[in-house]
Amino acid sequence: MQHRGKRVKHINTSVEVSIYLDAQCQAQGVGTQLYTALFTHLKTRNLHAVMAGIALPNAASIALHEKFSMKKVAHFQQVGKKFDDWIDVAYWQVIL
Numbered sequence: 306m307q308h309r310g311k312r313v314k315h316i317n318t319s320v321e322v323s324i325y326l327d328a329q330c331q332a333q334g335v336g337t338q339l340y341t342a343l344f345t346h347l348k349t350r351n352l353h354a355v356m357a358g359i360a361l362p363n364a365a366s367i368a369l370h371e372k373f374s375m376k377k378v379a380h381f382q383q384v385g386k387k388f389d390d391w392i393d394v395a396y397w398q399v400i401l
Contacts, residue, residue, distance in 0.1 A: 318353040336369045344373055347401065354400055360385070361393040370397040 324339050347355060357375060359366045367377075375397035383391035 318351070319356065320347065320350075320352055320354075321356045321358070322347075323357060331365065336365075337372065340369065340373050352401055354398060356396055356398045358394050358396050360387065361395055367397075373399060375399045 322340075322343060324336060324343075326336055344355075355375070356378075357370055359370065361380075376399070377395055378398045379396040381394050384394050385392050
């Protein structure tokens with residue numbers, strides 16, 4: 306399991322979040338537990354906006370982010386390769 310949060314450079318009121326779950330931890334509520342704790346903490350930090358990037362397709366990750374009221378705000382086509390296939394990346398955002 307891995308977690309990271311980074312402040313967007315030069316913007317002190319926004320943060321980009323990301324979690325990665327090992328396959329054996331998926332579909333067990335671990336992502337919900339992590340984001341519940343993370344969002345509880347972020348709300349105490351005087352932040353305004355939270356963003357998250359998702360490599361597509363990834364229905365489980367989209368569902369998790371939307372569970373926390375995040376909305377899709379951007380979609381970039383074929384911006385990276387994974388196993389020799391082009392992948393899209395989209396961003397979700399919530400205003401705290």
